[in-house]
Amino acid sequence: MALIELKQVAYQAGDQEILQDVSFAVEEGDYLTLTGPSGSGKSTTLKLIAGLISPNKGEIFYQGQNLDNLDLVQYRRQVSYCFQQPTLFDETVKDNLALPFAIRKQEFDEKRAQEALKQVDLPADYLDKKITTLSGGEKQRVALIRNLLFRPEVLLLDEVTTGLDEESKQIVHQLIARVHQEGTTIVQVTHDQEELAASKQLLHMEKGGVLK
Amino acid sequence: MKSMAVSDLSLILSFALVLVSVAISWKEKLGLTKDIFYSVARAIVQLVIVGYVLKFIMQVNNAILTLLMTLFIIFNAAWNANKRDPNPNRQLWQSIVALLIGTYITLGVLLLTQTVKLKPMQIIPITGMIAGNEMVAMGLCYKALATGFHDQRQQVLEKIALGADVKTASMTILRRSIKTAMQPTIDSAKTVGLVSLPGMMSGLIFAGVDPVYAIKYQIMVTFMLLSATGLGAVIAGYLSYRNYFNKRSQLREEE
Numbered sequence: 001m002a003l004i005e006l007k008q009v010a011y012q013a014g015d016q017e018i019l020q021d022v023s024f025a026v027e028e029g030d031y032l033t034l035t036g037p038s039g040s041g042k043s044t045t046l047k048l049i050a051g052l053i054s055p056n057k058g059e060i061f062y063q064g065q066n067l068d069n070l071d072l073v074q075y076r077r078q079v080s081y082c083f084q085q086p087t088l089f090d091e092t093v094k095d096n097l098a099l100p101f102a103i104r105k106q107e108f109d110e111k112r113a114q115e116a117l118k119q120v121d122l123p124a125d126y127l128d129k130k131i132t133t134l135s136g137g138e139k140q141r142v143a144l145i146r147n148l149l150f151r152p153e154v155l156l157l158d159e160v161t162t163g164l165d166e167e168s169k170q171i172v173h174q175l176i177a178r179v180h181q182e183g184t185t186i187v188q189v190t191h192d193q194e195e196l197a198a199s200k201q202l203l204h205m206e207k208g209g210v211l212k
Numbered sequence: 213m214k215s216m217a218v219s220d221l222s223l224i225l226s227f228a229l230v231l232v233s234v235a236i237s238w239k240e241k242l243g244l245t246k247d248i249f250y251s252v253a254r255a256i257v258q259l260v261i262v263g264y265v266l267k268f269i270m271q272v273n274n275a276i277l278t279l280l281m282t283l284f285i286i287f288n289a290a291w292n293a294n295k296r297d298p299n300p301n302r303q304l305w306q307s308i309v310a311l312l313i314g315t316y317i318t319l320g321v322l323l324l325t326q327t328v329k330l331k332p333m334q335i336i337p338i339t340g341m342i343a344g345n346e347m348v349a350m351g352l353c354y355k356a357l358a359t360g361f362h363d364q365r366q367q368v369l370e371k372i373a374l375g376a377d378v379k380t381a382s383m384t385i386l387r388r389s390i391k392t393a394m395q396p397t398i399d400s401a402k403t404v405g406l407v408s409l410p411g412m413m414s415g416l417i418f419a420g421v422d423p424v425y426a427i428k429y430q431i432m433v434t435f436m437l438l439s440a441t442g443l444g445a446v447i448a449g450y451l452s453y454r455n456y457f458n459k460r461s462q463l464r465e466e467e
């Protein structure tokens with residue numbers, strides 16, 4: 001049984017048909033990259049898998065269960081979507097890293113948050129740092145570990161390294177590689193050559209459909 | 213009281229004040245002339261009808277009739293509050309529930325503490341004041357929610373993507389909206405008597421009541437409005453933020 005399976009999925013936003021008849025499967029442990037030109041429906045496909053939107057036609061399955069029958073709030077804690085240009089909340093880095101704990105009604109674990117910061121090459125005292133003082137690369141790193149504090153089954157990455165400086169990009173690449181090695185399935189959208197090379201499986205999309 | 217009666221001629225002559233705003237609209241090319249005449253005509257018709265209805269209800273002095281009148285006020289206030297909600301997925305019943313609870317709890321406390329008596333001449337104007345202020349507060353809350361969900365759409369989406377339920381994802385916007393709705397009443401409580409002599413107090417003083425006695429009523433009105441606007445905004449806010457999401461806990465597309 002595939003971990004995630006899309007069957008003849010179509011999605012329309014207003015009058016605009018974005019996806020038509022998309023079908024593919026993601027196996028557990030996969031490292032899949034969706035490629036293709038802008039407007040081919042890659043990000044929409046990721047958002048559909050993340051349960052942020054629902055298809056107009058077709059079905060999406062997770063561990064054999066139709067997403068329509070799942071509690072999407074719980075599901076999104078397992079299948080985590082990371083945005084291209086993430087927004088950090090409130091005032092400090094701590095406010096952001098506390099959110100995944102608050103969502104799960106758990107006490108904030110400062111040590112765990114500091115460990116996570118180290119994984120993306122940020123010092124422990126960054127917890128109290130104001131988000132307005134962070135660089136774009138630092139913001140993306142904080143956003144990424146916000147998704148990974150509670151390790152998801154599937155990590156959906158929507159061009160997360162676009163616009164990052166080389167150092168931040170490398171740190172993010174290393175983190176994604178480590179997370180994948182530890183068993184998290186990765187589905188990403190990217191144009192980055194290094195990320196395409198790291199991917200085990202490529203799926204080319206064009207005009208709202210999957211070509212190969 | 214007779215000395216207070218406004219003669220028909222005086223009333224007609226005071227219409228000149230309306231012409232002042234018409235002249236401003238005309239001179240400044242504001243395009244409000246039609247709107248001013250329409251609103252004045254509407255106000256006259258509504259007040260004449262209400263005047264006769266209130267006279268009848270007060271003469272009959274029947275509890276059920278008084279209750280029906282309060283329900284009529286509440287429904288109208290709910291209808292108008294709901295119209296002020298920019299969300300196309302707004303629900304009228306939510307405004308009705310918020311106004312029913314907010315108005316009747318506040319009114320109940322006033323009755324239990326014997327601040328007001330179960331008489332139409334007291335209950336109906338007080339209900340109007342409560343519901344009117346709640347309506348304004350709820351309208352502000354709805355507008356602030358719409359602005360919040362528009363401006364902070366990305367934040368809400370990200371919280372949802374992290375696995376937050378819709379309430380957690382909306383909490384920052386919801387708190388700010390309730391605060392926005394309550395703030396004018398709190399601010400006006402700070403300046404009451406210093407900047408403005410509000411309706412209740414002015415009315416009593418106008419009617420010849422000792423100002424020291426009149427302020428007691430105004431203090432009661434201040435307490436009452438704090439409760440009513442707070443309850444109205446909280447209930448309306450907590451019921452209506454969900455209208456921005458579908459049943460699948462997904463943020464609806466903006467229209």
